[in-house]
Amino acid sequence: MSTPTLRPFSLVAELTYRCPLRCPYCSNPLDCGAGAYRDELSTEDWARVFREARLLGVLQLGLSGGEPLLRRDLESLVAVAAEVGLYTTLVTAATGLGRDRAERLKQAGLDHIQISIQDSRAEESDRIAGARSFHRKLEAARIAKELGFPLTLNFVLHRHNLDRIDEILALAEELGADRVELANTQYYGWAWHNRAALMPTPEQLARAERVVAETRARVGHRMTILYVIPDYYEEYPKACSGGWGRRLIVVSPNGEAMPCHAATCIPDLSFPNVRDRSLEWIWFESEAFNRFRGTAWMPEPCRSCERREIDFGGCRCQAMLLTGNPAATDPVCHLSPDHHRVIEAREQARRPDFVPLTPRSMRAAPATP
Amino acid sequence: MSRFAPDSRPRLARGARLRWDEARQRHVVLFPEGALSLNATAAAVLGLCDGERTVAAIIAELEAQYPGAPVAEDVHDLLDRIAERGLLVDADA
Numbered sequence: 001m002s003t004p005t006l007r008p009f010s011l012v013a014e015l016t017y018r019c020p021l022r023c024p025y026c027s028n029p030l031d032c033g034a035g036a037y038r039d040e041l042s043t044e045d046w047a048r049v050f051r052e053a054r055l056l057g058v059l060q061l062g063l064s065g066g067e068p069l070l071r072r073d074l075e076s077l078v079a080v081a082a083e084v085g086l087y088t089t090l091v092t093a094a095t096g097l098g099r100d101r102a103e104r105l106k107q108a109g110l111d112h113i114q115i116s117i118q119d120s121r122a123e124e125s126d127r128i129a130g131a132r133s134f135h136r137k138l139e140a141a142r143i144a145k146e147l148g149f150p151l152t153l154n155f156v157l158h159r160h161n162l163d164r165i166d167e168i169l170a171l172a173e174e175l176g177a178d179r180v181e182l183a184n185t186q187y188y189g190w191a192w193h194n195r196a197a198l199m200p201t202p203e204q205l206a207r208a209e210r211v212v213a214e215t216r217a218r219v220g221h222r223m224t225i226l227y228v229i230p231d232y233y234e235e236y237p238k239a240c241s242g243g244w245g246r247r248l249i250v251v252s253p254n255g256e257a258m259p260c261h262a263a264t265c266i267p268d269l270s271f272p273n274v275r276d277r278s279l280e281w282i283w284f285e286s287e288a289f290n291r292f293r294g295t296a297w298m299p300e301p302c303r304s305c306e307r308r309e310i311d312f313g314g315c316r317c318q319a320m321l322l323t324g325n326p327a328a329t330d331p332v333c334h335l336s337p338d339h340h341r342v343i344e345a346r347e348q349a350r351r352p353d354f355v356p357l358t359p360r361s362m363r364a365a366p367a368t369p
Numbered sequence: 370m371s372r373f374a375p376d377s378r379p380r381l382a383r384g385a386r387l388r389w390d391e392a393r394q395r396h397v398v399l400f401p402e403g404a405l406s407l408n409a410t411a412a413a414v415l416g417l418c419d420g421e422r423t424v425a426a427i428i429a430e431l432e433a434q435y436p437g438a439p440v441a442e443d444v445h446d447l448l449d450r451i452a453e454r455g456l457l458v459d460a461d462a
Contacts, residue, residue, distance in 0.1 A: 007392050009404070055391070055392065056392060057390070059388070059390065059399055060399070060402065060404070085388050087386060087388075087399035087401075089401065089402070111384060111386065111399075112384055112401045114401075148383060149384070150401050152401055152402075178384070179401060221455055
């Protein structure tokens, strides 16, 4: 028996992989500089995709990248999205978000701005970002608030900034964030490459959780705090993007439609392109969106597990990276036969060795560690 | 005790939008990274929360449309529940 396919809720439009920052945990593919990705979709292509998405049932649109502000037609894209009734979020590093641009985006109908900041301290934030950017980000956050946008601040956490989580929360409060996402690094893409240098210790995580709980109790509804621990420290895996092919469509700069940001790490999966196919066909019919949908594809111990429709076997990309088999149980799960690989990574985090970070680059993809 | 007095004028919070979801045939409130599905009654109430009408006016309008229904109690319940999620505020507060 099969349940009917749900309609998607979110579309993430990766408008470009170009970016002024070089964060070593970037979620873009390791080969984000490849020629194919430079053949970016046109304004008209994206407009059609947004219309198709809305008809398909998508309600939330993330305008992401790379750095979406590098698209000169961003205002036109926001206007189309607003016209068809999508709720629009600009996911930005915000180094190019001055008052004029922000006002034009407001005029075009942008609903919400999410700004990434790399640390609570300028020097550390700029070091991780690989560019002087901290002060411009703060200025952009203030402009967003002045213009009446709901503001989300996103901080990616790792072993080099986790101990400043109290300062990070204080900065978010000072900037008047409505939401703050404290997202521990998850290990795929560039973060997989830099895993040994980024993985925090259990002590760091335990302390961070206490600080988050205390801050939540103090600020109440004034600021929503989302705190996500690394999958590697969970007992059970999370549903990949709410479950493969259940909620999310990600479209890359050149039009490849994927069930999650990291799906290109699965080597034998080919992704349909929005230049060739409708979003409806892609969602309901394509092999890429059906491969790990539902529960029929599952191996044991997932297949007979009572949590199989809670976590849907976890993250396919994590399974791929840790075991070489994208159809394996996510090794994060303590029931996985490959769970020792996660335990080894946790133990490695306890060793104080200095491991250098490889910054994201659009030149050549780094060799696999 | 409702958080909205009869003379308060509720409106959706900044950044929240009431939309018709054609694909699923229902109204939704959209907000950063989320959506709240509404039944027909909730959608009718929220459609009147424009920051101009008072709670008393909203109740009177719905009582005229649905005679005999326990409108006042339902409206207060609903407004409180949506305000609790941070999606509805008093325009004068």
